[in-house]
Amino acid sequence: MKKPNLHAVTCKLAPVIAAALFACLLQTGCGKSGTGDTAGGGASKQVTIQNKGSDTMVNLAQAWAEEYKKVAPEADVEVSGGGSGVGIAALVKGTIDIANASRNMKPEEIQTAKKNTGKEPKEFIVGYDALAIYVHKDNPLTEITLDQIAQIYMEGGAITKWSDLGVKIPGTTSDEIVRVSRQSSSGTYEFLREHVLNKQDFKLGSRDMNGSKEVVELVASARTAIGYSGMGYATPGVKMLKVMKKAGDTAYEPSVANTLSKTYPIARSLLVYTLGEPQGAVKKYIDWMLSDAGQKTVEATGYIPLPTDARTKP
Amino acid sequence: MSVSLTPKPLEQSLAVRKAVRPVWAVLGERGLEVLIYLCGISAIVFVLGIFFFVAKEAFPILSNKNFRLSQFLFSDQWYPTSEVNKRYGVLAMIAGTFSVTALAMLIAVPFGLGAAIYISEFCGSKVKETLKIVIELLAAIPSVVWGFIGLTVMSRLIVKYTGTPVGVNILNGGIILALMSVPIIVSIGEDALKAVPDSFREAGLALGATRWQLVWRVLLPAAKTGLLAAVLLGVARAVGETMAVLMATGHAVHIPHGVLDSVRTLTANIAAELGEAPAGSPHYQVLFLTGVLLFAITFAVNLTADFIVRGIRRK
Amino acid sequence: MFSETPLVRRKQRQEALAKWLFCGMAASMIIPLILIIGYLVERAWPSLNLSFLIDVPVRGMKEGGVWPALVGTVYLVCLSLAVSAPIGVLAAVYLNEYARDNWFNRIINLAVINLAGVPSIVHALFGLGAFVYAARFGYSIISASLTLAIMTCPVIIASTREALASVPRSFREACWNVGATRWQTIRAVVLPNSISGILTGVILQVSRAAGETAPIMFTGAVFFKAVQKGDLFPYGLHEQCMTLSMHLYTLSTQVPDVKESIPFATAVVLLSSVLLVNATAIGLRVYLRSRKKW
Numbered sequence: 001m002k003k004p005n006l007h008a009v010t011c012k013l014a015p016v017i018a019a020a021l022f023a024c025l026l027q028t029g030c031g032k033s034g035t036g037d038t039a040g041g042g043a044s045k046q047v048t049i050q051n052k053g054s055d056t057m058v059n060l061a062q063a064w065a066e067e068y069k070k071v072a073p074e075a076d077v078e079v080s081g082g083g084s085g086v087g088i089a090a091l092v093k094g095t096i097d098i099a100n101a102s103r104n105m106k107p108e109e110i111q112t113a114k115k116n117t118g119k120e121p122k123e124f125i126v127g128y129d130a131l132a133i134y135v136h137k138d139n140p141l142t143e144i145t146l147d148q149i150a151q152i153y154m155e156g157g158a159i160t161k162w163s164d165l166g167v168k169i170p171g172t173t174s175d176e177i178v179r180v181s182r183q184s185s186s187g188t189y190e191f192l193r194e195h196v197l198n199k200q201d202f203k204l205g206s207r208d209m210n211g212s213k214e215v216v217e218l219v220a221s222a223r224t225a226i227g228y229s230g231m232g233y234a235t236p237g238v239k240m241l242k243v244m245k246k247a248g249d250t251a252y253e254p255s256v257a258n259t260l261s262k263t264y265p266i267a268r269s270l271l272v273y274t275l276g277e278p279q280g281a282v283k284k285y286i287d288w289m290l291s292d293a294g295q296k297t298v299e300a301t302g303y304i305p306l307p308t309d310a311r312t313k314p
Numbered sequence: 315m316s317v318s319l320t321p322k323p324l325e326q327s328l329a330v331r332k333a334v335r336p337v338w339a340v341l342g343e344r345g346l347e348v349l350i351y352l353c354g355i356s357a358i359v360f361v362l363g364i365f366f367f368v369a370k371e372a373f374p375i376l377s378n379k380n381f382r383l384s385q386f387l388f389s390d391q392w393y394p395t396s397e398v399n400k401r402y403g404v405l406a407m408i409a410g411t412f413s414v415t416a417l418a419m420l421i422a423v424p425f426g427l428g429a430a431i432y433i434s435e436f437c438g439s440k441v442k443e444t445l446k447i448v449i450e451l452l453a454a455i456p457s458v459v460w461g462f463i464g465l466t467v468m469s470r471l472i473v474k475y476t477g478t479p480v481g482v483n484i485l486n487g488g489i490i491l492a493l494m495s496v497p498i499i500v501s502i503g504e505d506a507l508k509a510v511p512d513s514f515r516e517a518g519l520a521l522g523a524t525r526w527q528l529v530w531r532v533l534l535p536a537a538k539t540g541l542l543a544a545v546l547l548g549v550a551r552a553v554g555e556t557m558a559v560l561m562a563t564g565h566a567v568h569i570p571h572g573v574l575d576s577v578r579t580l581t582a583n584i585a586a587e588l589g590e591a592p593a594g595s596p597h598y599q600v601l602f603l604t605g606v607l608l609f610a611i612t613f614a615v616n617l618t619a620d621f622i623v624r625g626i627r628r629k
Numbered sequence: 630m631f632s633e634t635p636l637v638r639r640k641q642r643q644e645a646l647a648k649w650l651f652c653g654m655a656a657s658m659i660i661p662l663i664l665i666i667g668y669l670v671e672r673a674w675p676s677l678n679l680s681f682l683i684d685v686p687v688r689g690m691k692e693g694g695v696w697p698a699l700v701g702t703v704y705l706v707c708l709s710l711a712v713s714a715p716i717g718v719l720a721a722v723y724l725n726e727y728a729r730d731n732w733f734n735r736i737i738n739l740a741v742i743n744l745a746g747v748p749s750i751v752h753a754l755f756g757l758g759a760f761v762y763a764a765r766f767g768y769s770i771i772s773a774s775l776t777l778a779i780m781t782c783p784v785i786i787a788s789t790r791e792a793l794a795s796v797p798r799s800f801r802e803a804c805w806n807v808g809a810t811r812w813q814t815i816r817a818v819v820l821p822n823s824i825s826g827i828l829t830g831v832i833l834q835v836s837r838a839a840g841e842t843a844p845i846m847f848t849g850a851v852f853f854k855a856v857q858k859g860d861l862f863p864y865g866l867h868e869q870c871m872t873l874s875m876h877l878y879t880l881s882t883q884v885p886d887v888k889e890s891i892p893f894a895t896a897v898v899l900l901s902s903v904l905l906v907n908a909t910a911i912g913l914r915v916y917l918r919s920r921k922k923w
Contacts (some may be wrong), residue, residue: 042593048868050768058883062853063689078869080768080851081883089591095767118650156533178479183565183586184395199397204390204406205479205568210560210586211883222479233885270339301689343812347727353716354723356784358780359749367758368751428654436648447911449657454907455900456840457749460876462896463665463883496658512797524640524645547746554748556843557874561881581750583844588754598891605754607745616746619741 047281048076053087053100054187056129057270058232060301061100063152067286067297075281082210084093084187091273092116097282099273102129102187102230119276126289127270130231130254131191132240134219141167143242146196146265152177152226153192162224166290172223179206179225187216188212191268192228202253232302259304270303287312365609372602380596386603392567394587394597402600404607409569410577414559415552417488417573418495423545425492426499432543433476433500433509433531446501457557464490478574482506482564485573490558495548502547506540507533539558539622546619550612556581580608632896673893681894685856690742690880691887697780700863701770701870702899705845706838708774709781714831716778717785724786725793726815736832741883745783749843752780754794755850769867773849780844781834788833792826792859793819825917850875873899 036129054290058081065077087099092113095278105121113121119155128162133149135141141162148165151157159165169175175277180204182189189208193199209215215229220237236241245265288294290312295305375381380400389403433445468489469481476485484569510533518528564576565586580585584601591598633641670677684694724741728734758778766772796819804814820827842850849869856863856871864870877899880892 022353050869055883058852059885065853066687066689066857076868078851078856079853080869081879085591086589090768129669150811172477172479174479184393190395193397201393201396204392206568207482208565208567208578208586209882210565213885214882218480218482221473221481235886255503329876339745343810346812350719350723350727351720354718354728355781355911356716356738357744358737361740363745363752363759364744364747364755364779367752369761371758411770425654425658428651429658432651432655438649445655445659450911451904451907452658452662454836454840456836456874456903458840458842458877459896459900460748462877462892463669465881466893467665467668493658500658513780524644525778526644527640528648539893551745554746554752556750557841557878561878573881581748584750585846586846588757602754604759605751609751612746612748614744617739617742620742 001071032123033310040131040144044073046076048078049267049282049285050078051098052080052082052097053098053212053272054084054102055081056084056102056186056188057100059232060127060257060298060303061271063297063301064289064294067293068285072281072284072286072291075285083124083183084190088245088273090245091121094275097274098278100270101273103190104271108178113275117275121273121275122277122285124272124274124290125269125306126272127295127298127306128259129268129270130259130264130304131188131228131266132234132254133217133230133243133270134139134227134229134234134238134240136161136169136223136225138170138223139167139239140170141165141241145247145249147246149228149243150197150200153179153181153202154197155207159205169223174224176224179203180215180224180225181206181208182212182215183208183210188229189260192201193264194307195266230303234302246258250303256299256304260307269302301313309314318370321565336463355596361413363509365606368602368605368609371607372586372599374601375596375599377450378596378599381600386600388569390569391585392583394591394600400596404580404583404604406567406569407578407580407583410563411553411579411581413484413573413577414487414491414563414579417484418491418546419549421492422495422499422548423487426496426544426548427503428543430500430503430507430541431533435525435529436506446535449497449500455494457494457555458488458561460494460525460558460623461561464558468562472574474576480564482562482599483574484563484570484623487559487563487577488573489580490562491552491555494555494558495551498543498551499548502539502544503537506544508538510536543619543622546622550615550619553615554581554608554612560585580604584608640786667896669774669893673890673897676888676890676894677897682898686853686876688721690853690884691808692720692891695873696860697854697863698871698873698876698895699898700856700861701850701872702839702874703873704770704864704870705774705777705849706835709777709838710831710835711774713778713782713785713834716828719791719833720782721786721789722794722815724907725790741783741786745787745851746777749780749841750788751764752776753844753847755779761848767867768849768869770849770864770868773845775869776844776848777838777841780841781838785830785834788830789823789827792823792830795826796822825914826831829910829914832913833907835906835910837845837904838898839903840874840876842872846874846875846878852874852879865872872904 021058048102051065057077060077064078066175068075068077084101087096088101088105088109091099092098092109094117105123110121113119113194133144138227148159151159162169163179189202193202207218209218212229212233215232216235216238219225219227220235240254242253243265244251252258252264254264259267271288272286274282274286289307292311295311298305339440349627376383377495381402384401386404389401390405390406390409391401392400393401429445429449433442437445464486465482468486471481472478472483473481514532514536515528518532523531537606552592559579560582563579563582565582566576567578584604587597588601591601633805652786680693682699683696685696687693724734724737728737753776756772759770760766760772760775799893800818800822801814804818810818850872851869854869854871873895877895
């Protein structure tokens with residue numbers, strides 16, 4: 001049987017081409033990989049820094065990675081979200097370099113880190129975030145107390161309708177409060193539970209969104225909704241309520257000034273963790289984050305930068 | 315391939331001629347056949363591997379003192395990260411999966427079977443080719459794009475036409491899943507209808523039946539096991555779907571009261587929480603246990619469908 | 630002489646009604662699809678141009694293009710198909726040519742069908758447990774591609790089996806009659822004659838591998854990675870990558886204030902590349918089917 005020449009030729013060439021492509025790929029693969037520390041300054045060698053963690057901070061981390069590339073092109077920062085829990089878990093296993101967290105590491109997590117890698121995690125405060133309570137922009141409510149927030153969200157809480165707060169929502173007959181929340185192991189969720197709900201559990205039946213932005217988007221599209229998320233995620237479709245500690249206190253809105261002066265009651269630190277003291281490229285990156293340039297990005301993304309005396313000097 | 319016959323007079327002409335091939339060709343072929351055999355059993359290896367790895371991560375939770383299997387399966391309280399009272403009940407998620415799948419099948423089965431009947435019995439061959447190609451392209455749309463459509467297009471439509479405050483709910487997820495399962499139901503249903511012997515149709519025509527009467531009284535009863543298999547495979551697809559329901563169903567952990575309620579399915583629960591559960595923690599293990607549950611459900615459904623389909627092919 | 634009785638007319642009406650009813654059902658699946666795609670394209674229009682494909686995302690991913698995601702998707706698809714296609718084809722060869730009909734091979738059949746039906750999130754859990762942790766590949770392109778390979782393998786096995794089964798038995802018998810061994814038959818006659826079906830099966834899995842998000846979300850895809858514009862080999866095999874599917878997911882759920890047309894444009898890019906690949910496969914199949922001489 002005489003096969004057409006094309007068939008024979010392709011059969012012979014295909015493995016050669018495939019092998020060549022594969023060799024090419026391996027070459028770039030081996031050439032580019034290398035995590036974390038470099039000895040001294042090796043500016044020509046590409047370094048990959050793996051950064052994982054809080055969904056609240058993921059946009060900030062991405063903005064940092066983008067800006068830092070302009071400053072230090074030899075560093076490749078890989079950013080992923082997933083939540084404070086996953087960042088810390090990966091750090092504790094030793095698989096990433098920097099973990100972002102919007103909550104503190106728990107003592108058990110620190111123990112596991114010491115057991116797995118022998119190093120103790122080091123914490124850096126890189127900024128602050130005010131947890132804003134969002135409602136639809138047409139909602140007549142303007143302020144709320146911590147206790148009212150707790151009663152709305154807590155298991156067994158008493159407030160379920162907008163009329164319980166003395167409010168009627170224009171443009172709809174529905175009175176039920178649509179609660180928007182975060183998924184159960186988000187740092188944001190845990191922060192609200194610890195500081196506002198006093199460790200009580202949330203009421204079931206809230207819409208537990210996956211990302212800080214989804215919370216705000218849902219509130220913006222639903223008139224009877226209330227939600228909580230980072231201050232930096234505000235859009236024109238929602239408004240942030242002023243919060244007071246107890247009924248009768250002054251209500252403060254979430255802003256840079258109120259957070260730094262600690263008058264806004266629900267504010268938290270944004271943290272990054274490394275295993276032990278950071279070295280080499282990771283240290284340079286964290287120093288950059290804490291410097292004026294990095295903090296400018298913090299402010300541009302909608303968070304609260306460190307006061308000037310807490311920053312590193314370039 | 316060199317087949318050289320060494321013709322030797324008399325002694326060999328009566329005996330069986332041995333074809334002499336070079337040693338490397340024989341060994342090479344044996345080696346290749348071993349490789350083929352290994353690839354052949356790879357499917358078993360993968361399935362067992364999946365079950366093993368997922369069960370291995372899930373296993374420790376069964377001996378945890380906080381965890382009771384009855385609570386896992388029958389309680390709707392899902393508080394895996396509680397500081398005061400950890401509860402691991404996935405009943406609300408099971409209800410979520412069930413309700414979204416049921417609604418999806420309610421929409422997909424009539425339309426899918428109707429389309430299958432149309433393609434197989436009523437339309438001309440050019441239209442048939444086009445329709446089959448369109449259905450194949452429909453099947454190729456990635457699930458994240460479906461989820462995106464549900465999140466943006468469908469939710470706006472639902473809010474506009476039903477006046478509900480939130481557009482991501484069972485209705486949204488059900489419609490999207492229906493559109494995703496229809497191609498499977500159509501293609502396998504069409505196979506089942508094609509498998510009905512032509513003699514049935516000819517007998518019906520000889521008695522003066524119209525095509526509609528043929529379909530309703532002869533073909534559907536004859537193909538009913540195949541159509542059942544098609545529906546079951548559609549169900550398996552809907553139960554296992556992750557991204558589309560993650561984006562389109564609204565993530566509320568409660569047992570739904572109506573079709574406009576938000577729910578969370580088993581698959582979306584794992585996808586949403588796996589990232590944040592610290593590796594090795596009870597929460598992580600419960601999520602893997604949910605994975606085992608999902609694997610078991612789809613295994614059972616696929617097994618049933620396969621028995622039915624092979625029964626038809628044998629005929 | 631043969632005029633229609635009322636009974637016959639009624640039956641004809643029923644028939645026409647049924648035909649239009651079923652036609653309507655078929656159309657009602659297709660028309661919403663066309664409308665939805667039209668809406669997507671219309672919303673995406675402001676951002677759809679060549680530079681969208683080549684630019685990198687800038688300004689916090691609120692503007693710019695999808696280049697790193699596009700390249701990442703291509704990497705993952707090529708690597709996963711490079712692993713799953715050979716294994717799938719050889720497995721199908723075993724099942725169709727070598728296996729006898731005993732209980733062991735029935736179990737293999739069962740395993741293939743069940744592997745095809747495993748939910749994508751369970752694949753993700755497996756990839757996490759097996760490749761990221763147990764095999765110590767960590768979060769990387771390798772883990773993600775291997776997970777995708779296991780996901781696409783069963784469908785390649787099924788479609789290759791069909792292609793192999795469509796080669797008439799008489800071809801094989803002719804080869805055996807001239808003394809060829811089983812592998813010689815397969816290599817010289819069966820495979821070349823079924824290559825069209827095999828190719829289309831493999832190409833159709835490209836769309837599956839490109840579109841799945843859950844398996845790669847936990848094994849190798851990231852939110853963001855800074856990459857040079859137009860760089861053809863930006864990722865090493867041990868690094869993570871951005872992909873179109875993950876990018877679409879994060880744009881719609883995580884990034885605030887993004888210009889509305891950008892996620893729509895990402896969806897359109899993903900959808901159109903998937904549909905293009907599938908249409909090529911279908912066209913190839915039709916062309917090769919028409920050239921078959923039996």
